[in-house]
Amino acid sequence: MSDEAHYDPRPQAHPGLHVIALVEAAKGLLGLLAASGLELLGPAPLQRWIHELITRFHLNPEHGGLAKFADAISPHSVHLAALAVLAYGVLHVIEAWGLWRAKAWASWLGCIGAAAYLPFDLYALFKHPGWVAVAVLVINLIVVWVLGRDLFKRRR
Numbered sequence: 001m002s003d004e005a006h007y008d009p010r011p012q013a014h015p016g017l018h019v020i021a022l023v024e025a026a027k028g029l030l031g032l033l034a035a036s037g038l039e040l041l042g043p044a045p046l047q048r049w050i051h052e053l054i055t056r057f058h059l060n061p062e063h064g065g066l067a068k069f070a071d072a073i074s075p076h077s078v079h080l081a082a083l084a085v086l087a088y089g090v091l092h093v094i095e096a097w098g099l100w101r102a103k104a105w106a107s108w109l110g111c112i113g114a115a116a117y118l119p120f121d122l123y124a125l126f127k128h129p130g131w132v133a134v135a136v137l138v139i140n141l142i143v144v145w146v147l148g149r150d151l152f153k154r155r156r
Contacts, residue, residue, distance in 0.1 A: 016146035017099045020110060025096035031089025038082035043073045104154055111147035114140050 050070040054061050061067055095113075098106025117140050125133040 021096045021099035028092030035086035107150045114143040
């Protein structure tokens with residue numbers, strides 16, 4: 001039996017790839033909706049919402065992170081944020097399509113993307129321990145494992 005008999009360039013998609021694809025598609029669609037919302041609403045509702053947060057939590061409206069953030073919101077910054085969120089959404093929709101179709105590039109993209117979050121997940125777990133931090137870490141580890149396993153199986 002030769003090595004070529006073991007190489008499958010287009011393996012049957014593992015059910016885990018389909019689950020991850022659905023999650024990525026949902027994230028992508030939410031990103032596209034958020035980008036559209038930012039463009040449609042503009043800076044005024046964001047500024048009102050931040051000022052309501054400042055009032056509700058009795059923060060100083062002249063100084064502090066939220067006050068500086070509210071002052072930085074402009075039509076230009078909203079356009080830039082909408083563009084960034086649009087890129088995020090499109091990337092996740094493309095990744096979802098690739099994972100659903102069992103494309104190796106999508107497994108690479110998803111594995112690298114999920115692995116990039118792991119240090120932040122660990123930091124969050126140590127900084128704010130709890131079941132949410134554990135769940136996020138475990139989910140990202142499972143995603144990395146499923147996608148890494150898919151890539152490993154392609155190489156065999």
